[in-house]
Amino acid sequence: MxxxxxxxxxxxxxxxxxxxxxxxxxxxxxxxxxxxxxxVSDHFAFALESIxxxxxxxTGVLEWVGATGVGVLGTQGAALDAPGISVMLGAFxxxxxxxxxxxxxxxxxxxxxxxxxxxxxxxPDMNELVQDMAFKVRGGRLAGGLASARQQAYxxxxxxxTGGLSGVAFNEQIQTLTxxxxxxxxxxxxxxxxxxQDALIERIDGRPAIEVFREAAGPALGADLRRAVSTLLVxxxxxxxxxxxxAARRIVALDVRSGRIxxxxxxxxxxxMVFLKRDEEAARADLAHMLEALRAACPHPPKGGIYxxxxxxxxxxxxxxxxxxxxxxxxxxxxPLTGFFAAGEIAGSHLFGQTxxxxxxx
Numbered sequence: 001m002x003x004x005x006x007x008x009x010x011x012x013x014x015x016x017x018x019x020x021x022x023x024x025x026x027x028x029x030x031x032x033x034x035x036x037x038x039x040v041s042d043h044f045a046f047a048l049e050s051i052x053x054x055x056x057x058x059t060g061v062l063e064w065v066g067a068t069g070v071g072v073l074g075t076q077g078a079a080l081d082a083p084g085i086s087v088m089l090g091a092f093x094x095x096x097x098x099x100x101x102x103x104x105x106x107x108x109x110x111x112x113x114x115x116x117x118x119x120x121x122x123x124p125d126m127n128e129l130v131q132d133m134a135f136k137v138r139g140g141r142l143a144g145g146l147a148s149a150r151q152q153a154y155x156x157x158x159x160x161x162t163g164g165l166s167g168v169a170f171n172e173q174i175q176t177l178t179x180x181x182x183x184x185x186x187x188x189x190x191x192x193x194x195x196x197q198d199a200l201i202e203r204i205d206g207r208p209a210i211e212v213f214r215e216a217a218g219p220a221l222g223a224d225l226r227r228a229v230s231t232l233l234v235x236x237x238x239x240x241x242x243x244x245x246x247a248a249r250r251i252v253a254l255d256v257r258s259g260r261i262x263x264x265x266x267x268x269x270x271x272x273m274v275f276l277k278r279d280e281e282a283a284r285a286d287l288a289h290m291l292e293a294l295r296a297a298c299p300h301p302p303k304g305g306i307y308x309x310x311x312x313x314x315x316x317x318x319x320x321x322x323x324x325x326x327x328x329x330x331x332x333x334x335x336p337l338t339g340f341f342a343a344g345e346i347a348g349s350h351l352f353g354q355t356x357x358x359x360x361x362x
Contacts, residue, residue: 004093004174004361005030006304008336010074010086016044019085020051024058033059033089035097035168037116037306038066038156039073039340042149043083048160051085061089063099065168066156067118067147069340070311071321075329078322080311080341088304088338090361096173101157101166106136110169114141114176116306116359117167118155121146121343127351129165134349137169142349143178143359145308145342153343175362177297180347181290182248182355183283183317184233184276187216193271199252201234201261204273208259216275225254234263235274247350248276264353278354283317287324287356291331294360302332302360307339308346309356317354324356332360 007030011022036055040048045068052064071080100106115137119126126146134142144167147153157166170176191212195203204212213232214222221228235246253262267273309324318324328337345355 004303005091006088006336006361008075008086008088008304008338010072010076010084010338012079012082012084014083016047016051016083016085019044019083020054023085023087027059027087027089030089030091032091033061034063035090035092036061036064037088037090037338038064039086039338040066040068041072041082041084042068042070042151042153044085045149045152045154048154048156052156052160055087059089063158064156065099065116065118065166067145067340068149068154069342070148070150071341073307073309073322073325073337073339075334075337078325080321086338086340088336090304093173097168097170099158099168101161102164104158106169111171112137112169113139113172114174115167115169117142117144117165117346119146119165119344119346120155120163121148121153123164126344130346130351131349133165139172140348141176141178142346143306143357144346145340145357146344148311148341148343176359177294177362178347178357178359179290179294180352180355180357181287182352183286183313184235184248184278185282185285186235186246186274186276189216190272190274193267193269193273196267196269198266199263201263201267202259209261210254210256210259213254213261213275229254231277231279233276233278234261235276236265236267237272237274246274246276247352248278248354250353280317280319283313287327290358291327294358295331298360298362300362302335302362304336304361305332306359307337307356308342309339310345310354311341311343312354313356328358
């Protein structure tokens with residue numbers, strides 16, 4: 001067995017036992033399966049340990065990772081703010097992965113090349129944890145998301161957990177590709193921050209930040225700053241070459257008197273930036289661009305995938321809960337797929353918001 005194989009199933013039955021029974025009944029048999037991914041609606045969070053125990057009994061798979069979410073998804077659809085269970089089994093080469101958590105550190109003799117991670121949304125230093133984990137992964141291939149729930153959110157890493165970061169790491173035998181869609185399209189132009197303090201952008205290209213913001217927004221939006229703030233974002237970039245490589249950050253306040261813009265991340269003098277537009281049209285265009293780029297990068301059709309979408313995307317930035325899954329299926333066909341609606345999305349060394357990330361196993 002040189003490359004992984006996958007099988008997936010999901011159900012939105014209203015009771016956890018009915019949903020689990022449906023998942024087990026529909027899950028294709030996968031010989032040599034040795035890792036399970038499970039995403040459970042927060043409606044069923046109270047039964048998470050029971051769900052894990054029954055999955056072990058019925059599949060024979062002992063190692064499980066996953067999370068709770070305010071919605072789950074599978075190959076055939078997605079359901080936000082609804083009961084559901086989504087499962088994907090993987091048959092991986094022996095010794096190609098290790099499940100880890102704060103209680104179960106990665107062995108020192110295991111060299112992680114990629115990792116699927118889940119985090120607790122209430123952990124205050126999550127950005128630092130993500131960056132630290134990305135540094136430990138030699139290939140830099142980190143993907144996943146923060147568990148979500150209306151009450152207590154849980155991760156799964158061999159058991160139900162809270163706090164910190166957990167997941168499964170893969171060595172160089174497992175090849176993955178991850179695409180990120182932030183639901184935005186860059187507005188024309190690119191700028192450099194020339195004066196800033198913490199999360200306050202004071203001057204852009206030597207001009208008051210709000211003056212540049214109005215100009216980028218255009219006459220209609222520039223005249224209605226309240227609507228502009230709800231539609232536009234700041235994209236922080238590492239360089240001037242590729243304007244699509246940005247980290248989108250929400251604008252939280254405009255100070256008309258001082259000309260400053262406050263965003264959700266600290267910035268520094270000399271940092272490059274763009275302004276972004278986020279709406280339903282931009283979200284669909286950006287996701288389509290990401291999926292086509294992933295398809296072009298795949299040396300062969302992917303074996304399976306994990307899609308993590310922000311809870312504020314499905315049914316809000318897209319017309320239906322399953323619009324994103326439908327777009328994935330249109331590009332890659334009915335590949336085994338699992339995932340959930342998260343409280344934050346992880347790719348590389350970054351923790352995103354209002355983003356969709358698709359990780360493909362090759």
